[in-house]
Amino acid sequence: MNAAPFPLVFDGHNDTLLSLYEEAGGKGRSFFEHSEQGHIDLPRARAGGLGGGFFAVFLPGITTAADLRQPGQGFEALEGAPLDLPYAQRMALALSALLFRLEAKSAGAMRVVLDTAALRSALREGLFAAVLHFEGAEAIDPDLDALEVYYRAGLRSLGLVWSRANIFGHGVPFAYPSSPDTGPGLTDAGRRLVHACNRLGIMVDLSHLTERGFWDVAALSDRPLVATHSAAHAICPCSRNLTDQQLDAIKESDGLVGLNFEVSFLRPDGEKNPDTPLEVMVRQVDYLVEHLGIDRVAFGSDFDGATMPSALGDVSGLPRLLSALREHGYDDEALRKLAHENWLRVLRATWQA
């Protein structure tokens, strides 16, 4: 008898909006047509069993994101200067509008979901589900007026910072080997932002925060602690990964870690080397499951924003990862939890809707 088919994956992070936005002016790829460019489009998502995920609004810095793809350049190209509010708001509107236009153009195939009932029914009906996520809060003013408006527009997940500083807090620069304790935590405005997110039901994403910022949120937030796209520091001691103490706090809050597929966060040597076998991903999942329990681990691929293991390739390679996990001993119930059930539980507890 054949093994059961794999459950649909709901994924904690992609940078597909920026990837589509950048390519819109030039060579172009369509979200609705199969392409060899980038990692996610709708046909490849269907082929890979991706049921949806968090669509990040990521705001490139002064150096354009295109530079990120130059050989030999890493994420460092985008670090540095804080973004000003008018630029950040203009860009956040452009990328959010792109998501809403994709939904409109999809003729019902894609749905921007605002609550877990809609997410559950989208997964059940085979509609591609998107959650609007801001990766860094630069588009939000200190009075948090924009937060109220973005929430009404559909924002349901917010990373307080990307790997740079803003008025709310400090992000971790990318470094290996390095502790995530690289600088200060939240500002007073950052503390107010966490409270406002709790009140509205916007998930606070801890990926990219300094360790001090992480503990600030842990002390302030009354919701599960969530890192949408990170990995285990004990295996890969990169500044972006989570220490055992952070994993303990996430477990205690009944939160979740979405495993980032970026090779330099997965590999013990921290190298940006796509020749990274699936076993390295399986080992990260094992470690996270050992420390957090099977109910608190999920995926946060970083598709369209990171260097994938070539064994995975793009989103159409997801069944190879699930197959490797199954062969390693994860049964159907465990795979369902990793694939989407854990995300649904945490979002229900966070959004309270």
Ligand code: ZN
């Ligand atoms: Zn990120």
